[in-house]
Amino acid sequence: MTRFDIRKRDGLARNGIFQSDTLTLKLPAALAVETLFPDLDTRDGTNLPLYAPSALVKRYPPHNNGQPVTIHPHLDNPAHSGDCVMVADWQTALLNPRNYVDWLIGLKEKTPLDTAWYAPASGLPSNVHILCYSGFDLFDFRAVDLKSAQMRFCIPEGEYPADALDSGICTCSGCREKNLKMHNRQALLHEIALVTRFIEESQLRDLVESRCRLNAAQVAIMRHLDNQYQFMERHMPVARSGVMRANSGESLQRVEVRRFAERVITRYLPPKTDVAVLL
Secondary structure, three states: OOEEEEEEEEOOEEEEEEEOOOOEEEEOEEOOHHHOOOOHHHOOOOOOOOOOOHHHHHHOOOOOOOOOEEOOOOOOOOOOOOOEEEOOOHHHHOOOHHHHHHHHHHHHHOOOOOOEEEOOOOOOOOOHHHHHHOOOOEEOOHHHHHHHHOOEEEEOOEEEEHHHHHOOOOOOHHHHOOOHHHHHHHHHHHHHHHHHHHHHOOOHHHHHHHHHHHOHHHHHHHHHHHHOHHHHHOOOOOOOOOOOOOOOHHHHHOHHHHHHHHHHHHHOOOOOOOOOOOO
16 A cells, blocks of 8 residues: 655645655655565566557556556556556656657656656656656666766766766765765765755756756757646646746746736736836
8 A cells, every 4th residue: 555645746846755555755765666666576567668569568568466556658557546656768768858748748647646656767866857847756776876887977967987986076975985886876866855955945947947958858858848838737836935037048938937928818908098018
C-alpha cells in the first residue's frame, strides 16, 4: 500500500510525502531505489523502450504486480491513486524534445494526479531541474554512477573530466576525499534540494530558465511545453505568493502571461469615452 501526500505544487512540479509499507520519503528525492522497491530488478517487462513499436510493446506488456507501476505511451495506464509510476528509458526522451513533450502529456493525461513519478537511470545534476519541472519526483543514482564509471565529473552546469575533482569547482566531502562517485551523488542530491526549495517558493520556472541555457534540448523542451497552453494552463495557479520574474524571451510565453493577455482581451470592456487605454 502506497500513498503520495502532495504538499506543494508549482506547475507540474510537486513536493510532498510518499509512504510505502516500509519507508516514508520526502519527494522530490534520489536514493538507492532497491531500498524502496526491492523486487524491481526481478520483475519482467519493466524496461520497455519508449521508441519501440506499438505492436511490440503490446505483445510484451510489463508485469505490474507491485510498485512501481510501469507505464508506457502505447499502453493503457493501470495506475491508481497513490501509486508510484515508472517510465523506463526516459533519459532517451531528453534527446528529442518534441517526443519528450508529446509522450509526457499523453502519459500525464491518463495517470491520476496524486501518483509519484519515477524516472530510472535518468537523474543528473544537469537535468534534474527539467525532469522535476516536467512532473518527475523520484530518481536513483544509476545515471550519476554510470558517469562516475566513465570518469565524468558532474555539476549542474554540465560534465567534465574527472581531474576537475582537483580544480576547486566543488568543495564537497567527495571532492575533499578525491572520491568521484561520492561527489556525483552529492551533486545530484544538492541540486534536488535546490529544486525543492524553488518549488516551495513557487519559482521553479526561474531556475529552469537559468539552468537550461547550457543545453539546447532543455530549452526546446521548455518551449514545447509552453506551446501546450491548454494542458499547462490546468496545472498553473491563477495567483501565486512569489515574484514572477521575466528574465528572458521565453518568460513572455509563460502560461501566466498568456492567461493574463487572454483575460484582458476577453474580459476587458472599454468605457464609452474619448480616452484610449494603451496596454
